[in-house]
Amino acid sequence: MHALVTKADDNPHLANTLITSYIKLGRIDYGHKLFFNLSTPIVVSYTALISAYAKCNREDEAIKLWFEVASMKSFGGMVGHQIHAHALKVGLEMNLSVNNALIGFYTKCGSVDDLVAVYEGMRAKDVITLTGMISGYMEFGMVESAVEVFDQIPGRNCISYNALLTGFCQNGEGLRALLMFREMVEDHMEISDFTLTSVVKACAVLTEKEISRQIHGFVIKCGCGSTAWIDAALLDMCTKCGRMEEAQKMFGQWSHIQSRSVVWTSIICGYAQNGQPDEAISLFCKMQADGDGTVDEVASTAVLGVCGTLGFYEMGKQIHCNILKSGFLSDLCLGNGVISMYGKCGNMEDAIKLFNLMPKHDIVSWNSLIASHLLHRQGEEALVVWLNMEKVGIKPDSVTFVLILSAYRYTMSSSVNTCRGLFYSMRSRYGIEPTSYHYSSMVGVLGYWGCFEEAEELIKELPFDPDASIWRALLDSCRLRSNTTLGRQVAKHLLAIKPQDPSTYILVSNLYSASGRWHCSDRVRNEMREKGLRKHPSRSWVIYQNKIHSFYARDKYHLQTKDIYSGLDILILECMKIGYEPDTSFVLHEVEEHQKQDFLLYHSAKLAVTYGILMIGLGRPVRVVKNIHLCGDCHTFFKYVSVVTGKEISLRDASGFHCFKNGECSCGDYW
DNA sequence: CTAGGGTTAG
Numbered sequence: 017m018h019a020l021v022t023k024a025d026d027n028p029h030l031a032n033t034l035i036t037s038y039i040k041l042g043r044i045d046y047g048h049k050l051f052f053n054l055s056t057p058i059v060v061s062y063t064a065l066i067s068a069y070a071k072c073n074r075e076d077e078a079i080k081l082w083f084e085v086a087s088m089k090s091f092g093g094m095v096g097h098q099i100h101a102h103a104l105k106v107g108l109e110m111n112l113s114v115n116n117a118l119i120g121f122y123t124k125c126g127s128v129d130d131l132v133a134v135y136e137g138m139r140a141k142d143v144i145t146l147t148g149m150i151s152g153y154m155e156f157g158m159v160e161s162a163v164e165v166f167d168q169i170p171g172r173n174c175i176s177y178n179a180l181l182t183g184f185c186q187n188g189e190g191l192r193a194l195l196m197f198r199e200m201v202e203d204h205m206e207i208s209d210f211t212l213t214s215v216v217k218a219c220a221v222l223t224e225k226e227i228s229r230q231i232h233g234f235v236i237k238c239g240c241g242s243t244a245w246i247d248a249a250l251l252d253m254c255t256k257c258g259r260m261e262e263a264q265k266m267f268g269q270w271s272h273i274q275s276r277s278v279v280w281t282s283i284i285c286g287y288a289q290n291g292q293p294d295e296a297i298s299l300f301c302k303m304q305a306d307g308d309g310t311v312d313e314v315a316s317t318a319v320l321g322v323c324g325t326l327g328f329y330e331m332g333k334q335i336h337c338n339i340l341k342s343g344f345l346s347d348l349c350l351g352n353g354v355i356s357m358y359g360k361c362g363n364m365e366d367a368i369k370l371f372n373l374m375p376k377h378d379i380v381s382w383n384s385l386i387a388s389h390l391l392h393r394q395g396e397e398a399l400v401v402w403l404n405m406e407k408v409g410i411k412p413d414s415v416t417f418v419l420i421l422s423a424y425r426y427t428m429s430s431s432v433n434t435c436r437g438l439f440y441s442m443r444s445r446y447g448i449e450p451t452s453y454h455y456s457s458m459v460g461v462l463g464y465w466g467c468f469e470e471a472e473e474l475i476k477e478l479p480f481d482p483d484a485s486i487w488r489a490l491l492d493s494c495r496l497r498s499n500t501t502l503g504r505q506v507a508k509h510l511l512a513i514k515p516q517d518p519s520t521y522i523l524v525s526n527l528y529s530a531s532g533r534w535h536c537s538d539r540v541r542n543e544m545r546e547k548g549l550r551k552h553p554s555r556s557w558v559i560y561q562n563k564i565h566s567f568y569a570r571d572k573y574h575l576q577t578k579d580i581y582s583g584l585d586i587l588i589l590e591c592m593k594i595g596y597e598p599d600t601s602f603v604l605h606e607v608e609e610h611q612k613q614d615f616l617l618y619h620s621a622k623l624a625v626t627y628g629i630l631m632i633g634l635g636r637p638v639r640v641v642k643n644i645h646l647c648g649d650c651h652t653f654f655k656y657v658s659v660v661t662g663k664e665i666s667l668r669d670a671s672g673f674h675c676f677k678n679g680e681c682s683c684g685d686y687w
Numbered sequence: 688c689t690a691g692g693g694t695t696a697g
Contacts, residue, residue: 116688147688178689213690248691255692273691281692317693352694383695390696415696422696453697485697 021050028058035061039068076114079103083117087124096121112140119148128156143169147176154183174206181214190221194231209243216249220256228257244273251279255286276309281318288322294564296322297331311338313347320353324360327641327668328559332357336370352380359388362639362666362673379413386419391672393683395426414448421457425464432465452480456489463493464686468502484513488523495527496686503527518549526645556624556642560631567623570614574627581618584626588617591656599649621650621667629661637664645670646687655679 020034031054038047047068051061062085069078079099086096100118108114115138122131131152138145146169153162166172166180177200184193197215200207212235219228232250247270254263267283280303287296300319303309311319316335323332336354351374358367367388371381382405389398402420405412412420417438424435439458442448455478462471471490475482487510494503507524514520521544528537544551557566565574574580588596598616621642628638646669654665658676665676675682 120688142688144688149688151689173688175689180689182689208689210690217691243690245690252692275691278692283692285692312692314691314693319693321694347693349694354694356695378694380695385695387695413695418696451697456697 028054028061032058032061032064036064039064044068044072075106076108076111079108079114080117083121087121096125109137110139112138112142112145116142116144116148119145119152123148123152123155128152128158131156143171143173143176147173147179150176150179150183154179154186157187159183159187159189174200174208174211177205178208178210178214181211181218185214185217185221188221190218193218193221194227207238209245212238213245213249216246216253220249220253223257225257225259228253228259244275248273248275248278248282252282255282255289258290260286260290277312277315278309280309281315284315284322285318288318288325293322293325297326297328297564313350317347317350317353320350320357324357326557326559326564327361327639328562329361329363329639330559331562332361346375348374348376348378348381352378352384355381356384356388359384359391360668362392362637362668362675364388364392364394377410379410379416382410383413383415383419386416386423390419390422390426391668393426393672395423398423399427412446412448414451414453417442417446417448417450418453418457421454421461424461429465432461432467435461452483452485455482456485459486460489460493463490464496466497468493468497468499472502482509484510484517484520487513488520491523491527495523495530498531500527500531500533516547516549518544518551521549522551552643554620554642554644556620556640558624558628558631558638558640560628565624565627567620567627569620569623570618571620571623574623576627576630579630580623580627583630584617584622587626587629587657587660588653590660591653594656594659596653596656599652616649619647619650621646622653625654625657625665625667628665629657629663632663637666640665640667642667642669646674651681651685651687655681 017034017037020030023030031050035047035051038044038050044065047065051057051065054061062081066078066081066085069075069081079102082099083096086099100121103109103111103114103118115134118134119131122134131149135145135149135152146165149165150162153159153165162180162183166176169176177196181193181196181200184190184196193214197211197218200211205211215231216235219231222228232253235246235250247266251263251266251270251273254260254266263283263286267279270279273279280299284296284299284303287293287299297319300315300322303315304311309315316339320332320335322328323335332354336357339350339354351370355367355370358364358370367385371377371385374381382401386398386401389395389401398419402412402416402423405416421435421439424431435458439450439454442450442454455474459471459474462468462474471493475486475490478486487506491503491506491510494500494506503524504527507527510520511524521540525537525540525544528534528540553568555566555568557564559565567574572581588598598613600613600616621640624640624642625638628640632638646667651674654667654674654676656679657663658665659679665674667674667676669687671683671687673682674687
């Protein structure tokens, strides 16, 4: 029987047979040992062991085991609470190891209150208790409490240090983690694989290219040998610090890393975050095709995010189907990812349906639903979700408020009062400190409804110096409401803060062109060019047959360029017949008059929409995504196109969705 | 008692 043990490693069912056999032979210790060497034991193994322990009066061991089962994601917290009650019943409330297990359990499945209650009720505490509490507090974001506990530990070991280090990283405190590490080195603490993994992660959190290089060198020089854990962390660090070439190189070389799914996910996210989402998608396809690594919850969540960014609806839906088939819908992040994918791909119905089907929601689930409504400019619906949250007693977080405040752009102007009230009650009623994001949202709402004086007042009252995001919000409102006088002042502030950011100049230039001041608009653009700054080119794309068909203005790279241009010419003529007049004011002033129409009529969005109309079958909407704001002429044009073709056009730009149908747009012509 | 990749907003 012992001979079979080596084969049991990657076969949990064989392992289970062995475990039960050992138990029958009266050798629980062998079964126990085998069990703990398995990376993924099956649940019946837990049960078998627990009953075995229960039979030989090892209640404490049994309870400890049960906590591990209860901490597993799929079991939720239900079982753990029952076991806690059971432990109290059998008089184990002062048992040190059971209480330590409880701390671990409530860290993973419970609330801070439960955790603290156990901790404070304990008479005897050891290093394990205190280290557990460090992790516990860190898990709930209570960094300072964790540090306090750490300072109290009399005989701190390297595990306590590591727990603190990991916790810092978890809470985005990369710098503190690095300082801590220096302290460890100076104190001659033992530097283990755990320590190094955390240090590398700290660099990933900091996203500083130079520091990441230094630590990278140190870790390699450290000579502790590379382990799969450290290598995976190094690779991930490179993707987070914009060192994609190196990450890619490691990825090709390190086939020894056990869990390939992890590095696949790292590298896919890396491309997504470094502005190459299409590369991320094709890598994902390769991952599936090669079968190198399982597409698990985490990989799926990551790819769903990319699908949302690109509007890859079909693929997103496919991933959702695969999730349903494999049955791991219990993962909250994954569910949230699906909601926001549907939201970003224009399918509000499915986003709502899934939200209602999910057995559990966290704050991100609620926020995702609200965010999706906002993307569709559904202010009232967003507020209904907010009301439901309050009814159910969900505590909003900082993100919720950024969203809810913005929702008042899409409601009636009279509700600005409600919005204002909400803003001022954030701190007092909800205990959430307004940050510059909240001020930006508020300024955006006030500006949207033309309350410029109040918006200015609000900025004057700021408890900190206004940053670029606040001026941007105000400037964009000035564009929307053609308030050039104020806009000019705002532009000055913004240019003073962000003189190197091309988007600043575009924003200012758009302000002038919106009110017909072409010379000013051109002057700003020239200024930008003289500084050697170039704007992100405007780009639009359509997903067709799982491929991205991307267009720049007047580009002729697409294989079907001829068909697209002649199709577009026909569309233009048809639209002109029913009243469309190209509005050349949306073309830069400096362009020669006779070229203006060319510049205008072949904007990237027009090319993409035409391609969609040519390719997408009857009865299905044309879905287009554009990286920046849609111009006014394209907007007018698409309204006509929806009439002459009878098709529904759903276009997502930087402001949200425009749904063109029967000559109207869902944005109400303000965006 | 300490380890890896993921979701919302800007």
